[in-house]
Amino acid sequence: MLKTIFNSTWRNLRKRKLQSFIQIFSLALAFAVCIVLFLSAKHELSFDNFHSNKDRLGLLYFSSDHNSIQHQKASETMPIPLMTALKAEVPYVEKASRWGNGGIVLKTADKEITVGTRYVDADFLTMFSFELLQGDKQALAELNNIILTESTAKSLFGHTDVVGKQIEVNSSGSWKAMQVAAVSADVPKNSSLNFQSLQRFENFPDYVGKEGWESKRESWTDKNHTVFIQTAEKLDENVFAAKVAGFTAQHFQKEVELLKQNGAIAQKEGSYLSLNVLPINQLHLNKLQLGNGTNPLLPKILLALALLILVISVSNFINVGIATALTRTQEIAIKKSVGGSRKQISVQLWLESIIYTFFALLVGLFLAWLALPQYKAITQFPIVLSELLEWQILATVCLLFLLVTLIAGGYPAIFVTRYHIITLLKNKLSVGNNWGLQKLLPILQFTIAVVLLIITAAIVLQMQYIDKMPLGFNKEQVISIPVGPKINGETGLRLMRQALADQPNVLSVTGSDTNLGMGRDGNQSTSKLGFDYEGTQVYTHWQRVDFDYFETLDIPLIAGRNFSMDRENDKTAVIINEKMARQLGDPQEVIGKVLSPFNNDTEIIGVVSDYNFKDLRQNIEPLTLSIDPDLGFEIDYIFIRIASNDLSSSLNEIEEVWKKINPDYNNNASYLGENTTRLYKQEQRISSIILTGGIIAISIACMGLFSAALLATQKRTKEIGVRKVLGSSVSQLVVLLSKDFIRMVCIALIIGLPIAWYLAKEWINNFSYRYELSPALLILCAGAILIIAFLTVSVHTIRAALDNPVNSLRDE
Amino acid sequence: MIKLENIFKWYNVGGTRSFILKDINLSIEQGDFVSIMGPSGSGKSTLLNIIGMLDEPNEGKYFFMEEDVLALKPKKRTALFQSYVGYVFQSYHLIDELTVYENIETPLIYKNLSGKERKAIVGDMLDRFGIVGKKDLFPAQLSGGQQQIVGIARALAATPKLLLADEPTGNLNSKQGEEIMDLFKQLNEDGVTIIQVTHSEKNAEYGKRIINLLDGQIKE
Structure with a gap:
């Protein structure tokens, strides 16, 4: 019995090469995606659980x-x-x-x-x-x-x-x-x-x-x-x-x-x-942004994405399974007529779908194995496939396996075998109409695909928006070098300034105690303090800078003057940003006022316009900048503005100079442009995962539509022939045949668009600076999906419509 | 063996009943060879389907081997027919994905016979019908006559007492048809009861008895 089933499964698979390929490949793809995403989520959720005292x-x-x-x-x-x-x-x-x-x-x-x-x-x-x-x-x-x-x-x-x-x-x-x-x-x-x-x-x-x-x-x-x-x-x-x-x-x-x-x-x-x-x-996943944590949504997003893709592809598998079962009514009828009971025939169909699913699982594991190195490089999740070998996971997989095969193989089998042999032999079963599930599943698939596509688009747009946001300083053509622990920052900066003084492509050199954005050393720091000012309490971020800081970063002064090397007193003076000035009073009037954040007094000599010294998830806060080396804030980063358009050669030249000053230098200089991008690495990780997931989801949904259209047009060959004989044009036929599918996609759009809109808004609300989502995006995405769906379906409809009616009517 | 009493079969078309079979009374003894004849639409196939329990009458009684078939539970009914009836179709209805050998083996699998027994029976059938050399071919690789022979071999593999054939030669040329009819005659002589539906007078002559149908009624 088993041998025969294997044989006939294999022959069926070969007979319906395209459908079998779509059925198996789309499921395998989904399995691969699920495996990878599941392992990533598992890794995220496993943080810090190895401490035996973790409850305390x-x-x-x-x-x-x-x-x-x-x-x-x-x-x-x-x-x-x-x-x-x-x-x-x-x-x-x-x-x-x-x-x-x-x-x-x-x-x-x-x-x-x-x-x-x-x-x-x-x-x-x-x-x-x-x-x-x-x-x-x-x-x-x-x-x-x-x-x-x-x-x-x-x-x-x-x-x-x-x-x-x-x-x-x-x-x-x-x-x-x-x-x-x-x-x-x-x-x-x-x-x-x-x-x-x-x-x-x-x-x-x-x-x-x-x-x-x-x-x-x-x-x-x-x-x-x-x-x-x-x-x-x-x-x-x-x-x-x-x-x-x-x-x-x-x-x-x-x-x-x-x-x-x-x-x-x-x-x-x-x-x-x-x-x-x-x-x-x-600690790893918290909403308070404590620690080096990740957004607690991440593992949920990963699991949800895995689940959605699985749902799409399983429904695809089921749908194609049902549709093929319908084209196999003859075979089922014959089996019935030679004495096969309903149970025997159903079990056989079910076994067939088990073989398909198992094959898909193997291919999926192979795909996951293939994609893993690339995935790890992009997302930095240290995952290995062997982690799947836990009994809970294996049990879940088996259960899921059983469920999928039962629905995909068993359900159509039970449905089809119910009919009388004569009905089956005469092929009187109609595709569609009474088949709720067959219409529901593509709608479900496309709803999910629409939601993923729009969220992906929103994420990409928001990331681009942030990347292009004016930060208040010019991040282009500025190199940032971390000083490192071996050398004193003041000395390093002084030597660097001297060494680069005669380099024509170096415009200016300065230093600071904090990097802007996140450099290759991965450090970020904040110094915040509060003190009394004219009887009220003020708060400010404190940043140590050096001469030429504002020139190097192109930050405009809006009042007062810059630090000057010629004035001895400037060492103890401060420059504040606009926010700070507002906190103290009128920006034009604060010049000359005295602050005492530490024990000694410092005079405000200038006000600079606000710039984003933190990431764009946060608003700009009050900031005070000082060049005083004696307050305990050391120069940790050197910033160099260069003129050349050939950035990488300039970087090399500057690195050579710095290596002579600090032999310990380990090549972690970076461009400020990259640094600000690096701040959003986590978002970029998430968005690249969702983007890939979205594309895969849409491809799988299209594969489903493709095979559904193939089967439906095959069923309607005779109708197409008759209509052609009666004088219908090719385009009329294509419209007629595509109508059903386009209608399903439209329903999916109606359901999916509001959900997508809501979720995309929610995500963008995490940022202080938000890309304004416009309904045009929805229209664009909806249009794109409709076109993709129409093209997918029309591959079959056009071919069917062009076919000579003599061929389709002959077998009558 | 078969006894039909007052069998009616109709379809409802637009509120009025359109009768296909009207008050059929018929009995067939074991060992008989019956040919059912009649013009298109006279209800021959429906009658055959009802005898083979592929279809149910709307009214009437049907006794098969002394059992009241219509009163039986579906499971029991299937079991009864599985062991006594074999079908031969006009368009052969072989399973395209299976080889000649496997096609003949299918009913035996459903009867839960062991691999050894199946091998013996299929081997026997291949021998008997002279298709040993074709056992690994697929239906598409055979001529119509050969396919019908496989169809008959399959129908007989489960050693039925009754063979039902709906236009067995309808898709064949006259020479192939003759071969099949000779085969039927041979089988009947070996003790198999045969009921065939046919258009052809010549083929009907092979039977021991001819039943003429017209507009759903038997014309004696």
């Missing part, structure tokens, strides 16, 4: 409701004394560790490397489950101990058997001897916390302080690191918030006052500023 771990953050734009709602940076005080005063917090960012240079007798380091407290190793290959959890007991990851150890020593070795560490200009106390496994790819080396928080530059730059270890207002806690029992955000309310009120009294003065609104529970905890399982 969390990240602290402040939240405040503020109707002015000056204050972010949630902020995770903490002042240095908070952790120890919290642990001492709030028993609910069992363990805690600060987490500070930094970059260091490691040196042995024969090698030197630059790595990132994280400054943590001794509790860190017992809170989190990072595997130690060498050494034990006491590794951070000593202040001058350092933990290296496997790859750091390997690149420094060539092996991992290094516990107890002494190395030289340079964190902010000076060398210090440290001992390797442990070697940890490399951080898992699904960890939000990333490090290449770990050391005690007491070595954190802001904690240590240095000459001319005070330690901030006692300051409750300087916030520069994050804090993770572990609770004694299962972490409950509300319990925590209640238990620390008094703590916050006591230690942040002044800040609360400031918030009230500035018109902050009390939060739900009545406080103006509250300390909260974000459970670690939300």
Whole structure:
């Protein structure tokens, strides 16, 4: 029996090559897409779940409701004394560790490397489950101990058997001897916390302080690191918030006052500023934009996309399956007449569809395997196919498999076998009319395709809009070089300025403590402070710049003057942006006014027009710019404006010059143009996934339409012949034959357009600067889909209409 | 073997009944060879279909092997006919995707015979009809007469007591037709009851008994 079924399936497949190909290929394509998207979503959802204490771990953050734009709602940076005080005063917090960012240079007798380091407290190793290959959890007991990851150890020593070795560490200009106390496994790819080396928080530059730059270890207002806690029992955000309310009120009294003065609104529970905890399982995906998180929508979008594509292709499979079953009525009738029971024949058809589906699954796996390297390169999801081999996934796949084959194979079988042999033999079954499912499925497919197409279009348009948005500065032809930890920023900038002074294609050179956009080093930082100004509290972002900053970036001054190298006093002066000026009063009148953000006074000498120093999801906030090197803000980036149109050769020349000044330079210079684009990498990832998904969805829907049209025109050959004999023209016939399909697509458009419009709007609302969606887009997309659908169908209709009626009428 | 009592078959066309069979009474004994004749539209095929239970009458009684067929449950009815009746069609109705061998094997598969038994029976049939050399060919590769022979072989594979043939030679030339009719005669002599519908006087003569139908009624 099985052998016969295999045989006849194979022969059927060959007989209906085109339909079989469409049926199998579209399903295989969908399987491939689903596998890849599912694994991506799985990866996103698996973040930070490898910690054995994951129910008790969390990240602290402040939240405040503020109707002015000056204050972010949630902020995770903490002042240095908070952790120890919290642990001492709030028993609910069992363990805690600060987490500070930094970059260091490691040196042995024969090698030197630059790595990132994280400054943590001794509790860190017992809170989190990072595997130690060498050494034990006491590794951070000593202040001058350092933990290296496997790859750091390997690149420094060539092996991992290094516990107890002494190395030289340079964190902010000076060398210090440290001992390797442990070697940890490399951080898992699904960890939000990333490090290449770990050391005690007491070595954190802001904690240590240095000459001319005070330690901030006692300051409750300087916030520069994050804090993770572990609770004694299962972490409950509300319990925590209640238990620390008094703590916050006591230690942040002044800040609360400031918030009230500035018109902050009390939060739900009545406080103006509250300390909260974000459970670690939300660290990667949270709406608060805490941590380096991803939009929590991402895994949902991935899964939804996978599901939609699967729905489209399964409905396609079913539809083609039903249509072919209808053309096989003769065969079924014969089988019935030689004694096949309904059950026997249905099982046979079902087995056939199982064979098809299984084949599609194999092809799908192969396609996924083929596409994976490319996909990983674009989306950076570290996924492997072997992750599919989990029993839950396998069980789901089997269930889905059964369901698809039952509907695609079993349903038409049961339907067709119900008829009398005579009805079947005389081919009296009509396609369509009473076949609800056959019309419903293409409508469903096209509705989904329409929605995906429009959302894709909206995403692409919004990304383009942001890319072309005037940022307030000229990002073209500016190179940004990160200074790196080995060399002092002031010296680096001075040497660079001298070296480039006689280069004709260099227009200007300047420096800053923050990059614009996101450079290749991936760093982004914010310095924000609040202080008293004429009796009211003002907030501002603070940026360290250097001479020629505004020239280099083409930022126009709207009042006052620029920093000048000739005036000694300018060192302590500031320039503010328009937003800041408005906060202080009239932009024209603030010149000459004195601010005292730190202990000493600074005079406002100029106002520049607003520019987007943050990404376009945020509005422009008040900003104060200073060139004073003694305030603790160091030059970390050098910006160079070049004249040449040959950007890459200029970049090479400049890199050569910089390499002479800083031999450690590791080729991470970038163009500002790229940097601003890099800020939207996540959106671009999502949009490229949705774009590909949308295209695949539409292709599969079209494949379905294609085979449905093929079958329908085959069924109507006789009618076409008769109509032609009666004098119908080819175009009349094409219209007649396409009408049904176009009607289905129109219904799909009517259902799909409003849904698409709503979803696209929702997504664009994530941005502060929004592309204005116009109904023209809908009309355009609808038109495109109609044309695609019409062309797909007309391949068959035109051929059928051109056919000689003698051929189609002969077999009567 | 077969007993039809007051069989009526009609279609409703625009509110009025259009009769295809009117009050048919007929009995056929085992071992008989009956030819049903009549002009187009006289109801011959419908009568044959009702005898073969491919179609149901609107009124009347039908006894097959002493069983009241119309009172049987569908499952039982199928089982009854599966074991006693074989069909031969005018347009052969072979399954295009199956080879000659597989076509003959199909009814045996549905009877749940083992592979060994099927092999024996199919081999026997191929031998008996002289088509051993064609067993791996597909229907499209055979002439009409050869296809009909395969059709008959298939009908007989399940060793039916009754063979129903609807214009078995309708699509064949006269020589092929003669061959088929000789085959039928042979089968009848071997004990198979045959009922055939035919247009041709000559073919009808092969039968032991001729029933003439006109406008749905038997003309004696």
